[in-house]
Amino acid sequence: MPFPIARLPLTFLVLALALTLGASCTKRTPALASAHPGEGGAGAEGDGAAQARTQQLQEGPDVRAIGGEGASGSDIPGGAFTGEGGPLADIHFELDSAALSDGARSTLEKHALWLQGQRGARVTIEGHCDERGTTEYNLALGEQRARAARDYLVSLGVGQDRLRVVSFGKERPLATGGDESSYAQNRRAHFAVGR
């Protein structure tokens, strides 16, 4: 294995990456900082941009994977808020229900206000379920949840053409614990904002 030779370009890559990440992390800071303050335990993420930057530099696989692919990182247009966090908080549901609670309605009212100030923003409303129940039934239930959120936003004056609905059923849980608090976190509508 020509290890010492391979090492030299890697060092350059690490340096180059440090600059790239530094730039993009600065840009992303608002999104990271707003990541679910109430949900502890995320650990590696959400502890601020500085630590994230340090960790990414220390972890070999991240650096090698990017270098190995010969690709440089750049933001995907409109993809800034599609992950967890983002400007619009999740709303939650009772077991086997797509009914909007008072709390969910008041959250959606805030979302409607925000959307009125962000004319270019489009939102994909994802309906999610906890792991109990079958795959198919949860796909239908997640769709009802996302649709309930959409219908309420539309009733508040948000244009329907700005809102997309997709059900993930129980296929993409946020919390993976098999306890009631994880289930409650997973019974949600999530709002992925794009432009």
Added chain:
Amino acid sequence: MAKNHAPSRRSSSRRSDLAAALVAVASIALGAATAAPRPQAQEPQLPADRIVIGGMQAPKFAVPDCVPKRPDEASQAACRTITQVLRADLRFENLSFVQESLISAIPPLNPQAPKFEDWKGIGANILVVTQAEVANGELVTEVRVHFVDNGQSMLQRRYSGKPDNPRTFAHAASDDIMTLTQYKGVAKTRITFVSDRDSSKERPSKELYIVDYDGFNPRRVTVNGSLNILPTWRPDGAAIAYVSYRQGSPQIFLAKIFEGQSVANLSGEKGDGQAFSPAFSPDGKSLAFASNRAGSTDIFVAGADGSSPRRLTTTQAKDTAPCFSPTGQEIAFTSDRTGTPQLWLMDADGLNVRRLSVGSGNYNDGCAWNPAKQYSEVAYTARLEAGGFDIAIVDLATRQVRQITEGRGSCEYPSWAPNGRHLVFSCQRNKRWEITIADRDGRSLQTLATGPGNNVQPDWGP
């Protein structure tokens, strides 16, 4: 040659569990109508799953070691694999065997001229003689099946092909031997399923895989890095319909597995429309599915290519998870129109809707109609009490329910073997989902070692 994962076959005798479950189910089903439960009253009498060959009930097989026709290592190795796999296949089919220790107690088999007296002496009724050799880059295997009583030959088959996977030779021989019985063998069948084994934190994905029915020979089908779920075989075995998020919303795709091509959005959903739960009719000409195109989730049926869709259910409730009867004339499905998800039946044109699951449990979903017409029954996923899910089977004539799994964590998504003798489903044990197989009496549960990750939503193909 890809490395195979050995299937771990954990069998257990579950008669007492089953009996207890049946009592529990019966008392739920009867509910308040019966004041005093009668414990040993009505255990449903299942037809005995006995193999019959030439009028002989459960004949005893002797499957001595395959005899290599050449002394080279390749021929010997092929022979060892064929012996091992053929025995496992025939055991899976519930054939009876003479003890292997008895075989080693008699003189070695002469494959050209077996001494039938010896085999009769250890109680064998049927002798399976296999020979194999690897020559000129080809594996040739010969199988001869004899009635021990009179030495009569019942079957003589020669198999030849590439030597890289001798297991397929044994599977072919097992299915041929099963043609002597009243059942069609399943050794050549395959199971498709969903796994997150190639998922990453950065890019969480679920992909489709295919394994042989015994869990060996896993192959990946989809490679798009998206969510791909709910696979179902087209009855010809050349394609798998599934649900993919590749274009954002869940839509039905068709994977042509031998061509490595896929057809996107088979049901032609527009905009936000989502479609899932694909199910082919037994003749492969129709595709039933669930779609929200009419507002709420309803059952539709279209041509196998998605053409001319017709809406079959029209309620505002969630109507999902259709499955066809063996004749294709009826469809079972799940609906929560009465408040909780329950199984319903309708004619394939959407008329004559009636409830199937009555009283037993507050959550019944995911039907799988036994494809063998002699068993008039539907398997499904049931929550018989709050908590985990189990696999259950309802007899359509008597409406009696028998529970297939109990205390194995949560189990769901049953699918029948093509001959209706076994079921495959997925169970979560120790936080991991694994593909599990049982016979239709709920016995001989075994976990298939299909590979790493969470392995779910199996569909048993031809």
